[in-house]
Amino acid sequence: MFADVILPLALPKLYTYQIPEGMKVEPGMRVVVQFGKRRKYAAIIKRIHDEAPAAYAVKPVLSKLDEYPVVWPHQLHFWEWIAQYYACTEGEVMNVAIPAHLKLSSETIIQLDPAYADETSIAALAVQLTDEAFQIVEALAVRHELTLAEVQQLIGETSYVSAQAVVKSLIDQHICVAYESIRESYRPKLETYILLSPVYADEKALHQLFDQLEKAPKQLQLLMKFYELREKQGWVRKKDLLEQAEASHNQLKALIDKGIFQEIKQTVDRIAFTYDGAIQQLHLTQSQQTCVQQIHDWFREKRVVLLHGVTSSGKTLIYVSLIQEAIAKGEQVLYLLPEIALTAQMIRRLQQYLGNQVGVYHSRLSHNERVEMWNKVREGSLQVIVGSRSALWLPFCKLSLIVVDEEHDSSFKQQDPAPRYHARDAAIYYAHLLDARVILGSATPAVETYQQAMQGKYGYVMLKERYGQIALPDMILADMHTIPRQHRGERHITPLLEDYIRRTLQQHKQVILFQNRRGYAPSQICQVCGWVPHCQQCDVALTYHKSIHQLLCHYCGRKYPPVTQCQACGSHAIIHKSFGTERIEDELHTLFPKASIARMDLDSMRKKDSYHQLIYKFEQRRIDILVGTQMVVKGLDFDSVGLVGILLADSLLNYPDFRVNERAFQLMEQVSGRAGRKGEKGIVVIQAYQLRHPVLAHVMAHDYAAFFQMEIEARAHFQYPPFTRLVKIILKHTQQEKVAEAAHLLAGELSDKFPGQITGPAAPLVSRIRNEYLQEILIRLPRSAQKLQEQKNKIVNICNQLQQNSSFRNVRMIVDVDPMG
Numbered sequence: 146m147f148a149d150v151i152l153p154l155a156l157p158k159l160y161t162y163q164i165p166e167g168m169k170v171e172p173g174m175r176v177v178v179q180f181g182k183r184r185k186y187a188a189i190i191k192r193i194h195d196e197a198p199a200a201y202a203v204k205p206v207l208s209k210l211d212e213y214p215v216v217w218p219h220q221l222h223f224w225e226w227i228a229q230y231y232a233c234t235e236g237e238v239m240n241v242a243i244p245a246h247l248k249l250s251s252e253t254i255i256q257l258d259p260a261y262a263d264e265t266s267i268a269a270l271a272v273q274l275t276d277e278a279f280q281i282v283e284a285l286a287v288r289h290e291l292t293l294a295e296v297q298q299l300i301g302e303t304s305y306v307s308a309q310a311v312v313k314s315l316i317d318q319h320i321c322v323a324y325e326s327i328r329e330s331y332r333p334k335l336e337t338y339i340l341l342s343p344v345y346a347d348e349k350a351l352h353q354l355f356d357q358l359e360k361a362p363k364q365l366q367l368l369m370k371f372y373e374l375r376e377k378q379g380w381v382r383k384k385d386l387l388e389q390a391e392a393s394h395n396q397l398k399a400l401i402d403k404g405i406f407q408e409i410k411q412t413v414d415r416i417a418f419t420y421d422g423a424i425q426q427l428h429l430t431q432s433q434q435t436c437v438q439q440i441h442d443w444f445r446e447k448r449v450v451l452l453h454g455v456t457s458s459g460k461t462l463i464y465v466s467l468i469q470e471a472i473a474k475g476e477q478v479l480y481l482l483p484e485i486a487l488t489a490q491m492i493r494r495l496q497q498y499l500g501n502q503v504g505v506y507h508s509r510l511s512h513n514e515r516v517e518m519w520n521k522v523r524e525g526s527l528q529v530i531v532g533s534r535s536a537l538w539l540p541f542c543k544l545s546l547i548v549v550d551e552e553h554d555s556s557f558k559q560q561d562p563a564p565r566y567h568a569r570d571a572a573i574y575y576a577h578l579l580d581a582r583v584i585l586g587s588a589t590p591a592v593e594t595y596q597q598a599m600q601g602k603y604g605y606v607m608l609k610e611r612y613g614q615i616a617l618p619d620m621i622l623a624d625m626h627t628i629p630r631q632h633r634g635e636r637h638i639t640p641l642l643e644d645y646i647r648r649t650l651q652q653h654k655q656v657i658l659f660q661n662r663r664g665y666a667p668s669q670i671c672q673v674c675g676w677v678p679h680c681q682q683c684d685v686a687l688t689y690h691k692s693i694h695q696l697l698c699h700y701c702g703r704k705y706p707p708v709t710q711c712q713a714c715g716s717h718a719i720i721h722k723s724f725g726t727e728r729i730e731d732e733l734h735t736l737f738p739k740a741s742i743a744r745m746d747l748d749s750m751r752k753k754d755s756y757h758q759l760i761y762k763f764e765q766r767r768i769d770i771l772v773g774t775q776m777v778v779k780g781l782d783f784d785s786v787g788l789v790g791i792l793l794a795d796s797l798l799n800y801p802d803f804r805v806n807e808r809a810f811q812l813m814e815q816v817s818g819r820a821g822r823k824g825e826k827g828i829v830v831i832q833a834y835q836l837r838h839p840v841l842a843h844v845m846a847h848d849y850a851a852f853f854q855m856e857i858e859a860r861a862h863f864q865y866p867p868f869t870r871l872v873k874i875i876l877k878h879t880q881q882e883k884v885a886e887a888a889h890l891l892a893g894e895l896s897d898k899f900p901g902q903i904t905g906p907a908a909p910l911v912s913r914i915r916n917e918y919l920q921e922i923l924i925r926l927p928r929s930a931q932k933l934q935e936q937k938n939k940i941v942n943i944c945n946q947l948q949q950n951s952s953f954r955n956v957r958m959i960v961d962v963d964p965m966g
Contacts, residue, residue: 146195148206150188151224152180153248154236155563159191163203170206172221173214175247177207177327185251185327189239191221210329215247215523217540219578226574232872232937232960233563241564242538244515251325253293255312257285258322270320277311282320332513333412337383339371339397340407354405364400367392371406383408416504416514425497427466433459436606437466443604444582449573451552451598452586454608455847456818457615457782460586461491463608464548465498467584472502472528476545480531481568483554484776485509489757490764491531494782499529506532506539534559534568537575545581547572552585552594553811558965565961569594588818589811589849592856593867618789618820618827620845621645625793625834637729642790642830643736649828650740650769654787658733658772659816661796662688662725669696671711672718678708684913691727701915729772729792737770745773777816787827789820794833798840801910802966803865806840810852813844866963869925870933872940873964876906877917877957887947887956888920894943899924899936917957937962 148170149159162178164170175187187210197203224238240248261267267286271279277300284299285291291299297308315321345351358365370390374381387397400406429437436452440463443450454460468478480495482488485507495503504527506518521527523540530536534557549557549569557568569585576583585594585603598605611617623641638646649656669689670677677686680698687696687705696705710717730744745759756776762768766785771777797809813831821827833841843852861868874891878884888906896903905922912919926936937960944958 146193147197147203148176148190149192149194150176150178151191151221151235151239152178152186152188153240154180154186155234156236157234159235160188161198161203162188163197163205164193165205168206168209170209171214172218173216175210175215175249177210177249179204179207183251183325185325187247187249187327189216189221189243191235210249215519215540216243217523217542220538220540222578223571223575227564227566227571229934230574230937231564231566231962232941233565237563241535241559241562244512244519246329246512246516247519249327249329251327253312253323254290254326255281255285255293255296255315255321255323256290257282258319261286261320274320275311275314278315281311281315285321334414334513335410335412338409338411339381339383339386340409341371341375342404342407344404361399363392363396366390367396367400368405414517416510416517422497424500427462427469427498429462429466430459430612432608432610433463433466433612436463436608439606440467440584440604443606447602447604448576448581449583449585449597449602450604450606451590451594452584452606452608453590453595453598453849454586454588455611455617456588456815457611457821458588458608459612460550460608461494461782462612464550464584464586465495467546468495468499468529468548471546472499474545475543476528477522477525477541477543478529478546478548479536479539479541479544479572480529480548481536481550481557481572482531482533483551483556485533485756488531488533490760490782495529495531502528504530506530506536508533508535534566537568537572541579544576544579547576547581547583548586549583550586551815553587553589553591555808555965558963560965563959565959565964567963567965570963589814592807592853592860595853596857596867615821616826617847618817618829620817620847621828621830622836622841622845623830623832624836625795625832636732637792638732638736638790639832642792642832645788645828645830646737646770646790649788650737652787653785655763655766655768655783655785656770656788656790657777657783657786657816657819658729658770658790658792659774659777659812660726660729660772660792661774661812669708669719671714671716672720673716674711674714676711676713678705678712680705682914682916683911685911688725691731700911726772726774733770733772740769741767742770742772743768745771745776747774747776775812777819783819786819787821787825789817789827789829791816791829791831794831794838794841795835798835798838803860803863804965806852806856806859809840810844810849813840814847814849817844817847864925868928870928870962871964872924872926872937873961874922874924874940874944875959875961876920876922877959878955879916879918881913881918883953884918884920884956887953887958888922890953891944891947891958892922894947895922895924895940898939898943899926902926 146164147161148164149161152160160180170176170190170193172190172192174190176190177185178188179185185207224235224242227238228235267282270282274282280299281291281296293308293312296312300308300311312321312323316323345354355365358368367386367390371381371386374385374389387394397406401408440450440452452460452463464480471478482491488505488507492503492505504518504521510518519539522530523542525542530539549572552569559565573583597603623639625639627639627641628636646656678696679686680701680703682703683698683700685698685700687698689707690697694707696707708719711719726744726746730742733740733742743759743762763771763783791813794813797812798805817829820829831841839855840852860866876884876888876891892903892906902925903922906920909919909921924940926933941960944960947953948956948958
């Protein structure tokens with residue numbers, strides 16, 4: 146028998162191995178295989194059959210890692226569809242889909258040759274070896290074996306001598322031997338618990354023990370604390386006992402040595418989902434009950450339903466109602482959110498109604514935590530998973546419902562690495578495989594989604610009123626030209642917005658300010674000649690960050706000292722141009738010195754729990770003003786926000802992309818929805834220079850239907866989605882001339898096959914990133930599902946043929962299906 150396996154490599158085809166006699170394996174199990182001359186990998190079996198490949202000699206499967214499949218057959222089918230649709234390989238899908246600690250590849254292990262087992266023979270090598278090589282030999286004499294990474298660490302990361310070169314010289318001289326080893330990375334978490342010896346189970350023996358320990362007060366205190374903790378929680382962790390008794394390890398060890406206590410180790414979960422509060426009863430308004438019924442009616446004939454509810458209409462409670470129904474049937478639910486920042490607040494809200502059945506999965510979990518979540522979902526011990534787009538890869542066994550909240554959000558689209566999938570669209574296909582249902586929820590649906598609903602391909606349910614009959618916020622335009630001339634460049638908050646902030650704070654309400662740029666100033670500029678400092682590796686202006694007093698490239702992360710003298714004309718007239726969240730925070734401290742102010746952007750949210758802590762503080766009203774980027778826009782629910790300010794609407798409206806109007810409308814409408822969610826009506830102030838922009842008129846009226854009509858007519862005229870499907874090809878190379886030549890040749894080949902459908906090649910807005918020059922080609926394809934796959938295959942083949950040309954072998958070509966930007 147033979148097995149076709151998926152290797153965690155970008156291989157266009159699956160590789161076949163022979164299954165040794167007596168080895169029982171199934172699709173979805175991990176097996177160890179050798180690929181290439183020496184390298185070993187943990188591959189996943191996709192298919193078992195009896196057809197030997199004719200093109201190459203089959204190697205045997207070396208061993209199996211699992212007694213049961215870690216991936217379900219429907220997941221393998223899903224991976225295959227993702228690879229086909231998004232023009233990548235199943236190995237690339239596997240690399241993204243499963244936790245790192247389930248993806249194993251071998252590493253080279255170095256050992257001393259047995260001839261150098263004694264100290265004398267090792268000492269004799271000191272004369273003939275380099276310092277680095279002898280250092281490795283000495284380390285091996287002590288540790289017996291080293292990995293290549295450990296060898297590099299020993300000789301120094303910055304050493305001009307590579308670990309591979311040193312090891313190769315030792316192997317060539319027969320001083321060392323090397324072999325490939327594959328090891329499980331996942332380790333269960335062990336916790337030490339303390340038990341009372343069974344000898345003291347009866348009351349008489351226990352009294353004698355207390356009497357006996359009267360002369361050792363610290364040990365007696367330990368025993369009494371043990372009883373106190375056991376009464377509270379039924380078990381006693383060693384760590385808790387030592388901390389609460391303020392005792393040392395030696396004092397506890399003395400009681401263990403006397404046979405009074407016993408120490409045991411047990412496997413524990415790294416992630417414990419515990420909710421101690423009372424479970425709340427769900428109370429839906431009449432409008433919400435009607436929506437739930439309409440969704441059920443649609444689900445009888447449609448697999449997908451768009452829930453279009455204005456901001457703060459209570460869409461989450463509708464989701465909860467449907468989730469409760471699924472839980473009652475013993476089924477699983479996946480709740481997808483666009484941002485990690487939202488998961489903490491959403492988990493707390495769901496737990497109020499669902500208790501401990503809610504788990505979380507996203508990229509900030511550790512590798513070990515992800516493995517444990519993977520296993521819980523596979524076993525069905527968790528019924529509700531809240532997570533970002535990566536949660537779509539989990540091995541659900543009884544999935545019946547997928548909720549895609551804020552379905553319009555571009556964060557659902559993976560950018561790098563492959564597969565460059567869109568979680569919303571992938572979720573719809575995944576639901577089709579499992580006969581599950583999908584709810585797409587948004588106050589500002591994606592144009593493509595709304596079009597599908599209007600054409601009857603999706604069910605459509607509208608929730609027009611806010612929860613609790615609260616009116617939509619008042620919308621006010623503030624002209625940026627009203628900032629006094631003498632303060633322009635220094636002040637970025639108009640007098641009108643400043644006045645509203647002051648009034649809101651006096652009413653003891655909170656303020657959210659949205660600016661879609663982080664940092665202190667998006668760039669420095671010379672007032673004399675207009676020179677702007679750029680990154681040496683990317684064609685992008687550097688952003689000044691005041692908190693670290695450095696210029697930072699937001700594309701490659703490289704840092705530079707601030708510029709004080711123009712490198713073009715020598716002038717010292719360097720000023721900060723425009724403004725980011727950090728500068729607004731600074732300005733707010735000047736205007737409102739008594740207010741508590743916080744910032745929410747990528748720079749301030751670096752730590753694992755930064756999001757949770759900031760959101761919790763804002764919920765507790767320990768923050769008066771929150772200024773941030775898109776993170777403050779998406780679905781956060783705060784009771785006491787009276788005012789929202791959009792600081793520069795023009796920056797959202799002036800970007801060279803066909804989705805610019807849609808994104809601007811969505812961002813402004815979403816952030817305005819944070820105002821006045823409970824209690825009094827909220828206020829939204831939008832600062833802009835272009836007060837007559839048509840998108841602003843639709844935002845001011847909260848009129849999505851009118852905006853959609855304007856946008857869909859423009860899309861039809863210019864043949865953009867939803868009337869076509871787009872494929873973008875991105876070419877990268879360190880030489881500008883080389884990538885331009887390759888792009889023009891590729892565009893010519895594509896134009897022959899797709900006449901009139903090609904735009905480009907052209908350099909993107911940022912034409913160089915990390916010292917690689919970029920060129921882009923855009924292809925418009927008809928929406929015909931029958932022809933689409935065939936046309937994508939043609940595109941991939943043309944790219945592959947060009948790369949077979951030796952001149953362009955090193956030009957990277959990325960095919961991005963349904964690009965978002």
